[in-house]
Amino acid sequence: MSERPLVTQNLSFRRKIWIVLLLAWPAIVENVLQTLVGFVDTYFISKLGLVEVSAVGITQTILMVYFAVFMSVGVGSTALIARYIGANNVQKAKRVATQSIWMSIWVGLLFGIGTLIFAEQILKLMGAEPVVIEQGIIYFRIVAIPSILISLMYGIGSLLRGAGDTVSPMKAGFWMNIVHLVLDYVLIFGIGFIPSMGIQGAAVATVISRIIGVFLLWRYLQKSTVSLASDWFKQWKSDLSIAKSIIQITTPAVMERLIMRFGQVLYFGMIVSLGTYIFAAHTIAGNIEAFAYLPGYGFAAAASTLVGQQLGANRIKDAIQFGWISTGLCAVIMGILGVFEFIGSEWMAHFFTQNLSVIQQVTIALKIDAFKEIPLAIVLVLTGALNGAGDTKWPMYSTAVGIWIVRVIGVYTFGVAFHWGLAGVWIAILLDNLWRAVFLSWRFYSQKWAK
Template identity: 25%
Template sequence: MPTPTARAQDREIVRLAVPAFLALVAEPLFLLADAAIVGHLGTRELAGLGIAAAILQTVVGLCIFLAYGTTAAVARHLGAGQLRRALAQGIDGIWLAILIGTVATVAGVLLTTPLVALFGTGPAVSGFAEDYLRVAFLGTTPLLIMLAATGVLRGLQDTRTPLVVAVAGNLVNIVLNYVLVYGAGPVPALGIAGAALGSVVAQVASALALGWVVVRAARREGASLRPDLPGIRASGRAGVPLLVRTLTLRASLLIGTYAVVLASGSDDGVGMATHQLAMTLWSFLAFVLDAIAIAAQAITGRYLGAGDVDGTRAVTARMITWGWRSGIVTGLGLAALSPFLGPLFTPDPAVQDLLVPVLIVAAIGQPVAGIVFVLDGVLIGAGDGRYLAWTGLLVLLAYAPAALVAGWLTHSVVWVWVAMTVVFMGARLVVLVTRSRGSAWMVTGAR
């Protein structure tokens, strides 16, 4: 296969990344809508949402391999000309999502109180966190089905269908959240629990829509829809390194949240509420940059499946350029808007004032984040999960003491964010760039 030109590479990246970008912009609106609506209930409610969101995102985030691993595997089979096998493996991934989701839902509901207690917040904030989390855990299985089905479609080089479903699901989510939180007509005001319930209903609808698209494609190609235990086990084994990699990333973010609790020291909720808003906005921008990483997963898997090493190397270099340039754009935008974002989510002037310097720190790290996300996507698409797992542990060991010391010594949320930007993202940049310059990750073929 001839190496594509830079213009052809750009067209391929844009074709996959733009719909993924729009879908990923839509997805964080689940949390942005909750933050905006719940934030006007009160600062303690918003802080409670921050605790609940950190726990829920950790549980669901640990299963991101259902999307990433499926994307890489399906894309490799597609590149090798094995469409039926690609869809069969995708169906196995969806069944695995159902199994994991069922266990996670039951465990999450039963363990809500002790999970919230781990953060050591006062009873007022903890109560609101528990109210939200118990309901939100009911959406775990639909969320995991969405991850697996989205991974299948991305592996098939289809990022438009997840976009349509994400936009529709978020519109439903915003309407339901507002009605259920504040009440309307015969619908009673449920407070923070209403925000969780609205999101769960929207997630169920989205999972059904994405699942139907994958099932229809599988039936068209003659792929079996029944649970295949060897295939499910194989999908599970392949996901273990990515699970470890994700576990280290989520552990780092949880440690950052705990460091904010250390830095805040009181139960007024200002520090935690600020951190929640900053993390929501940072996650929003992370998803924006991750659109190129999603294109990287799909393109890398397909090129390596077809045995095109030169094309893989060339398109990787091109996507890195897209990554740092996009990071500059998002960083400048975040810095410029930082004084105006706080009032959109909370009327508390203390939270508004503290949010500005935190967002400035986050903005400075955006170009590095752009490169990190792209290279992460390239190595996931290549199936280089073991390297990502081991280096994730190294990054965690470097970041954890830096974050905890920053929170304990400075009592400043801003310095906790400095530790995240410099140590956490900086260490990830080093290990990913080092790997990408070698060739050990470029294994060709369908497996």
């Protein structure tokens, strides 16, 4: 779908459903491809051993903090781009794009330098066994020092989605992930004259695929019909009014994601304390259940774009309806996927390990997680809708309570104090999502965000 404004008067309810689906499906496919790579990545690494699985799992936990910041810069950009596209103010949209790209560059460089200096200290904070940390440092340094690649991928992708183009990021993701899959196998296990590089090979494959992803996204941005990237280098100086607007929307979104990720670091540390095999089971379960919530990100992207564009055109009723339509469609789809997750949990666990104890733990976690899918659909899509409206504070409030009170305390209480192990951990995750689903539904229903 091209990045043309989607604001049209007098749309029927059926037409609105169709527009949501048109915007959501490319984003869903893109996320499926990314998760598939993570799935295969974990599968390949699991052949090296559970220590390597835990090393990559711990590293990914830290990287989630990085992703949180990079994605949040994109939240502000998406909201403003959508608003100005909806108001047919293309020149203002271009100014937002310019400032967003530069912000992505500087933030990525900052995190890369931080990784170069503090990689070992950061991983030691997780409290893993020395052999796990030793492998984790290798992977972490290779994939995170060039953080500018990750930052630009999120930044450019958010600009395209804000303009209503979810197809181009999907295309870039497709080719990036194809390259990743091929290189993953070749560099991890070796083939012909190419030696086996193990966990280091997995990291190198990731970096090369990200280089390709940034290149493709940049080409698509240059070719966009509203030419969002046409003046970015000429206008390299800061536009304080635009930068301030991006930061005002971005700051609560950054805080929301950091609250989430630092909370995850804390309770992941609790899981690590339960043992390497328990954490390996948690990592495997997380990779499997990621497929079930992928529609949430697609419909969240659609809701963010549509709510922002409708508000830009001063069509508040349409913005509200698009938000609820996106939420309802996603809840149905993720609920169905939850049923399949419950039924096939043990079968899926066998793909990653033959260790019966780990398989049992993964199965328990996935059966509990199946009940989380509908609440999570509501959380993801309404967060996207509120972010598209620029109302980023309330998702931050819901996450602060959900992660630091419901989830962290729940993981300690059920998982550690009650000795329920991984089952207790995933029960706490379920309760957190139930809380946030209710809270965000109330906020969106209030319609105060539209003001």
